[in-house]
Amino acid sequence: xxxxxxxxxxxxxxxxxxxxxxxxxxxxxxxxxxxxxxxxxxxxxxxxxxxxxxxxxxxxxxxxxxxxxxxxxxxxxxxxxxxxxxxxxxxxxxxxxxxxxxxxxxxxxxxxxxxxxxxxxxxxxxxxxxxxxxxxxxxxxxxxxxxxxxxxxxxxxxxxxxxxxxxxxxxxxxxxxxxxxxxxxxxxxxxxxxxxxxxxxxxxxxxxxxxxxxxxxxxxxxxxxxxxxxxxxxxxxxxxxxxxxxxxxxxxxxxxxxxxxxxxxxxxxxxxxxxxxxxxxxxxxxxxxxxxxxxxxxxxxxxxxxxxxxxxxxxxxxxxxxxxxxxxxxxxxxxxxxxxxxxxxxxxxxxxxxxxxxxxxxxxxxxxxxxxxxxxxxxxxxxxxxxxxxxxxxxxxxxxxxxxxxxxxxxxxxxxxxxxxxxxxxxxxxxxxxxxxxxxxxxxxxxxxxxxxxxxxxxxxxxxxxxxxxxxxxxxxxxxxxxxxxxxxxxxxxxxxxxxxxxxxxxxxxxxxxxxxxxxxxxxxxxxx
Numbered sequence: 001x002x003x004x005x006x007x008x009x010x011x012x013x014x015x016x017x018x019x020x021x022x023x024x025x026x027x028x029x030x031x032x033x034x035x036x037x038x039x040x041x042x043x044x045x046x047x048x049x050x051x052x053x054x055x056x057x058x059x060x061x062x063x064x065x066x067x068x069x070x071x072x073x074x075x076x077x078x079x080x081x082x083x084x085x086x087x088x089x090x091x092x093x094x095x096x097x098x099x100x101x102x103x104x105x106x107x108x109x110x111x112x113x114x115x116x117x118x119x120x121x122x123x124x125x126x127x128x129x130x131x132x133x134x135x136x137x138x139x140x141x142x143x144x145x146x147x148x149x150x151x152x153x154x155x156x157x158x159x160x161x162x163x164x165x166x167x168x169x170x171x172x173x174x175x176x177x178x179x180x181x182x183x184x185x186x187x188x189x190x191x192x193x194x195x196x197x198x199x200x201x202x203x204x205x206x207x208x209x210x211x212x213x214x215x216x217x218x219x220x221x222x223x224x225x226x227x228x229x230x231x232x233x234x235x236x237x238x239x240x241x242x243x244x245x246x247x248x249x250x251x252x253x254x255x256x257x258x259x260x261x262x263x264x265x266x267x268x269x270x271x272x273x274x275x276x277x278x279x280x281x282x283x284x285x286x287x288x289x290x291x292x293x294x295x296x297x298x299x300x301x302x303x304x305x306x307x308x309x310x311x312x313x314x315x316x317x318x319x320x321x322x323x324x325x326x327x328x329x330x331x332x333x334x335x336x337x338x339x340x341x342x343x344x345x346x347x348x349x350x351x352x353x354x355x356x357x358x359x360x361x362x363x364x365x366x367x368x369x370x371x372x373x374x375x376x377x378x379x380x381x382x383x384x385x386x387x388x389x390x391x392x393x394x395x396x397x398x399x400x401x402x403x404x405x406x407x408x409x410x411x412x413x414x415x416x417x418x419x420x421x422x423x424x425x426x427x428x429x430x431x432x433x434x435x436x437x438x439x440x441x442x443x444x445x446x447x448x449x450x451x452x453x454x455x456x457x458x459x460x461x462x463x464x465x466x467x468x469x470x471x472x473x474x475x476x477x478x479x480x481x482x483x484x485x486x487x488x489x490x491x492x493x494x495x496x497x498x499x500x501x502x503x504x505x506x507x508x509x510x511x512x513x514x515x516x517x518x519x520x521x522x523x524x525x526x527x528x529x
Contacts, residue, residue, distance in 0.1 A: 058319065059155075059156075059157075059264045059396065059397060060264065060319045060320060060321045060370060060372065060373070060396060061259070061264050061265050061266070061267075061311075061316055061319065061320040061321065062152070062157075062264075062265075062266045062267070062320075062321045062323075062393065062396070063256075063266075063267045063269070063307065063308075063311060063320060063321070063322045063323070064266075064267070064268050064269065064323045064325075064389070065269045065271065065304055065307060065322070065323065065324045065325070066114075066117070066163070066268070066269065066270045066271065066325060066326065066327055067271050067273065067274070067300055067304075067324070067325070067326040067327070067365075068110070068164060068205070068270070068271055068272050068273055068274065068275035068326070068327055069274055069275040069276075069326070069327070069328065069329070069330055069331045069333075069334070069354055070274060070297065070300065070326035070330065070364075070365060071326070071329050071330030071334075071346030071347050071348075071353065071360070072326075072329065072346075072347060072348050072350060072360070072363050072364055072365055073330075073344075073345045073346045073347050073348030073349075073350075074087070074274075074297050074330060074346050074365075075087050075090050075091070075094075075365045075367075076090075076091055077090070077091040077094045077095075077099070078094075078099065078101075078348065078365055079345065079348040082343065082344065082345040082348060082349075083344065083345070083348070084288075084290060084294070084342065084343050084344035085288050085290060085294045085297045085298060085344060086287075086288070086298060086301075087297065087298070087301040088301065088305070089301045089302060089304050089305025089308065090301055090304060090305075090324060090365070090367060092305075093304075093308060093322065093324060093367050093369050094367045094377075095376065095377055096369050096371075096376050096377075097322075097367060097368050097369030097370065097374045097376060097378070098367070098368045098369075098374045098375070098378040098379065098380055098415075098416060099366070099367055099368075099378075099379050099380070100366035100367075100368070100379075100380045100382075100384060100412075100415075101379060101380070101381050102363070102380075102381055102382065102383045102384070103325065103363065103364055103365075103366030103383075103384050103385075103386065104359075104362045104363055104364065104383070104384070104385050104386070104428060104430065104440070105117070105326075105327060105328050105362045105364055105385070105386050106122050106123050106362075106385055106386060106387050106408070106429070106430075106431060107123050107124075107328065107362065107430075107431045107432070107433075108328045108329060108352075108354055108355050108356055108357070108361030108362040108430070108431070108432050108433060108454060109131070109132055109327075109328055109354060109355050109432075109433040109454075110132050110166050110205065110275075110327055110328065111123075111128065111131075111132035111133050111137075111140065111166050111167060112124070112126075112128060112132070112431060113327040113328055113362075113386065114165075114166055114167055114270070114327060115128070115140055115141065115167060116385070116386060116387045116408070117148075117327075117386045117387070117389055118141065118147045118148050118149070118167070118194070118268075118390075119141060119145060119146070119147055119148075119387075119390065119405075119406070120148070120387045120388070120389065120390025120391060120401075120405065120406030120407065120408060120409030121145075121387065121405075121406065121407045121408050121409070122387065122407075122408045122429055122431070122509070123431060124431050124435070124437075124517075124522060125407070125408075125507065125517040125518060126140055126141075126518050126519075127140070127518050127519060128140055129435050129519065129522070130433065130434055130435035131433060131434075131435075132166070132204075132433075133166070133167070133168050133204070134204060134208050135202075135203040135204035135205075135208040135209050135210055135233070136171060136178050136179075136181075136203070136209075136210075137167075137168040137169075137204070138168045138170065138189070139167065139168040139169060139170060139188075139189030139190070140167045140168045141167055141168075141194055143189065143193045143194060145194075145404075145405070146195075146390075146401075146402070146404070146405035146406070147194045147195045148195075148266070148268075148389055148390050148393050149161070149191070149194060149195030149196045149266060149268070150194060150195030151195070151390065151393060151394060151397070151399070151401075151405070152195070152264075152266045152393055152397060153195050153196075153197065153266075154399075155397040155399055156263065156264065157263075157264050157265055157266045157397075158197055158259065158263055158264070158265040158266070159195055159196050159197045159198075159265070159266045159267075160196060160197060160198040160199070160255050160265070160266070160267050160268070161191045161196045161198070161199045161200075161201065161267075161268040161269075161270065162199075162200050162201055162248050162251045162252045162255065162267070162268075162269050162270070163200075163201045163202075163248050163268075163269055163270030163271055163272065164201060164202055164204065164205060164206070164270045164271070164272045165190060165191060165199075165201055165202070165203055165204065165214075165270070166203070166204045166205060166270075167190075168189065168190075169187050169188070169189050169190040169203055169214075170187065170188040170189040170190075171185075171187060172185035172186070172187075179209065179210070179233055179234050181210065181223070181234070183212070183219045183221070183222035183223055184219075184222070186217045186218060187214060187217045187218065187219070188217065190203075190214070190217065192216050192217045193217075196268075198216065198255065199214065199215065199216055199217075200213065200214070200215050200216075200248075200251045201213070201214060201248070201270065202214065202244070202272065205272065205275055205276075206229060206241055206244055206272040206273075206275060206276070206277060207229045207230035207231055207275075207276050207277050208231055208233075209227075209229075209231060209232070209233020209234055209235065210223055210233055210234045210235065211223070211227050211229060211233065211234070211235035211236065211239045211241075212234070212235065212236040212239055213236070213239065213247075220236070221236050221238075222236065223235055223236055224236070224237055225237050227239070229241050229277050230276060230277055241277050241279050242279045242281055244272055244273075245271065245272065245273045245281075245299060245300065245303055246281070246303070248269065248271055248272070248303070249303040249306045249307060252267065252269045252307045252310070253306060253307060253310040255267060256307070256310040256311055256314055256316070257310060257314060259314065259316070261315075261316065266393075269307060270327075271300060271303065271304075273296055273299070273300045273303075274293060274296040274297050274300050274334070275331065275333075276331065276333045278292045278293050278296050278333070278334070279292075279296070280292060280295035280296045280298075280299050281299065284296070284298055284299040284302075290339060290342055290344055291335065291338065291339075293334040293335065293339065294339070294344070304324055308322055308369075317371060318371045318372050319370075319371075319372045320370070321368065321369075321370040321373070321396070322368070322369045322370070323366070323367070323368050323389075324365065324366075324367045325364050325365055325366045325367070325386065326364040326365055327364075328354045328355075328361060328362055328364065329346070329347055329350075329352065329353045329354045329356070329360045329361045329362065329363070329364065330346035330347060330353050330354060330360075331353065331354040331355075332353060332354065332455055332456070334346060336353055346360075347359075347360030347363075349479055349480055350363055350479065350480065350481075351456075351480050351481040351482070352452055352454065352456045352481075353454075353455070353456055354433075354454070354455070355432060355433035355434075355452075355453075355454030355455040355456075356432055356452040356453055356454035356455065356456050357430060357432045357436050357437075357438045357447045357449055357452060357453035357454065358447075358452060358453075358456070358481050359445075359475075359479070359481065360456075361430075361432065361452075361454055362430050364386075366384070366386075368416060370416065373416050373417060374416050374417075375417075375418065378418065380412075380415045380416075380418075382412075382415055382420070382421050383428055383440065383442075384410075384412045384415070384421070384428075385408070385410075385428045387406075387408045387409050388409050388410050388411065388412050389409070390405065390406040390409040391406050391409035391410050391411040391510075392409075392411045392412050392413050394406070394411070395411040395413040396413065403512045403513040403515070404515070406510075407507060407508035407509070407510060407512065407515050408425070408429075408508060408509045408510060409510065410423045410424070410425050410510060423510075424510050424511040425509045425510050426441060426499050426503070426509070427439055427440050427441035427442075427496070427499060427500075427503075427509075428440045428441075429500065429503060429504075429509065432449070432452070432453035432454045433453075433454050433455070434453055434454065434460075434526060435523075435526050436448055436449040436453030436454075436526050436527070437500060437524050437526075438453075439496045439497070439499065439500040440475075441496055441499065443474055443475050443476040443477075444472065444473070444474065444475070444492055444496060445472070445473045445475055445481070446470060446471070446472050446486075446492075446493055446496040446497060446500070447470060447471040447472075447473075448470050448497075448500075448524055448525055448526070449470070449471065449526070449527060450463035450467050450468070450469060450470070450471075450527060451463045453526075460526075460527045468484060468486045468487055469486075470486050470493065471484045471486055472484060472485045472486040472489055472492060472493045472496075473485065500524065501524065504517070504522055504524065
């Protein structure tokens with residue numbers, strides 16, 4: 001409806017201009033207006049105006065669904081031999097679109113991977129060099145930094161986020177203790193200050209207080225009790241962890257239902273599942289035959305399907321880019337060994353899991369459906385990083401990123417049509433929960449750690465003292481990272497290390513003016529040297 005109204009407005013303005021031109025022509029030339037000439041120009045103006053309107057209407061909607069701790073191998077179509085959890089909705093989305101087999105988050109843990117996703121900048125360039133922040137953490141993204149949301153908002157998109165933020169907010173305190181918060185005071189430094197027109201969600205993980213919903217820049221009610229969802233803290237009396245997945249899905253669907261075809265929208269849905277607390281609802285309990293984690297993955301899959309179905313029901317399918325991914329690999333809290341004993345491998349053939357430098361920590365599902373631009377049933381084996389969402393959205397909006405934004409972002413838009421990604425970035429940098437670095441360039445991967453760099457054995461302190469100080473793998477021959485080539489290919493290791501050092505020092509890994517990291521003297525070697 002808005003499109004028709006807008007086009008009529010454009011036509012009216014052009015006709016008004018036509019009448020003005022006619023009067024001016026008659027007055028200045030002192031002859032009868034050559035209406036055929038004017039008619040030509042009004043048709044040209046009309047065409048330009050309508051093309052501009054059409055261009056605005058044709059820009060795709062973008063729905064990005066971010067699961068929490070969903071392993072690459074948890075999606076059945078990505079792990080047909082050793083994936084035992086049914087994920088029909090994600091499988092269907094893959095059949096209708098494209099699967100990326102070599103997609104990576106910038107970090108193998110929550111907070112930093114979300115920073116990279118929204119800013120197009122590696123997380124370790126910020127003040128956060130390791131670990132995550134809690135539910136009371138200070139904002140990690142300065143309000144002056146461009147995000148995917150602020151980029152798209154400036155280009156006329158409606159922008160919304162539903163779900164887990166986990167990037168810090170400013171709460172007004174009414175006392176000295178961490179939990180002493182003024183529940184009626186406005187919140188700053190969160191999604192509402194970073195480009196999102198609408199926000200509904202929680203401040204951090206579902207096992208981190210405060211246990212209360214936030215809508216835009218206000219708490220929804222007050223915390224009047226205390227609850228323990230693994231960590232004890234203030235809670236709203238009606239807030240129940242088992243309801244959160246359904247609540248997020250319902251809010252996302254409600255937002256989609258309010259959108260109109262004339263104005264593009266960006267919806268970022270950051271689910272809090274299947275992260276701990278692992279709490280499938282009674283309707284899903286026992287469904288997977290693999291325990292609570294398998295059930296929760298199935299419920300998460302259904303929630304994703306609910307959101308995608310809302311897009312389809314609104315008749316927005318054709319020109320809506322839907323992406324489903326995860327913030328890192330499966331967590332050890334899922335009881336990985338128990339799942340493997342039953343034949344389910346959450347990391348598929350890849351080594352490690354959440355928090356690790358090995359691929360199981362940061363190689364994630366990445367499924368794209370966009371009927372207007374992606375061939376159904378297609379696959380892309382090119383390496384991408386989720387920092388690349390920023391440059392891709394800029395390409396979709398046909399706008400150039402400033403030098404101060406997306407310093408580590410490369411557009412994967414060409415890959416959606418089966419073409420090669422053009423990149424000035426020499427490789428992709430990985431980062432573990434403890435701050436260990438790894439560098440990936442084509443088939444080679446260099447890990448500046450003796451062990452996992454995370455939670456999986458062996459940890460750094462458990463590796464023999466005489467072990468190589470780093471790890472080098474040929475991922476083409478050894479995707480499971482089982483054979484360390486560091487001592488047999490020192491020239492490769494040295495080349496990758498030099499490129500890593502340059503990318504860190506330059507403040508960016510893509511073309512552009514030299515930038516600065518938020519901290520000086522970033523330490524590349526956390527151990528082994």
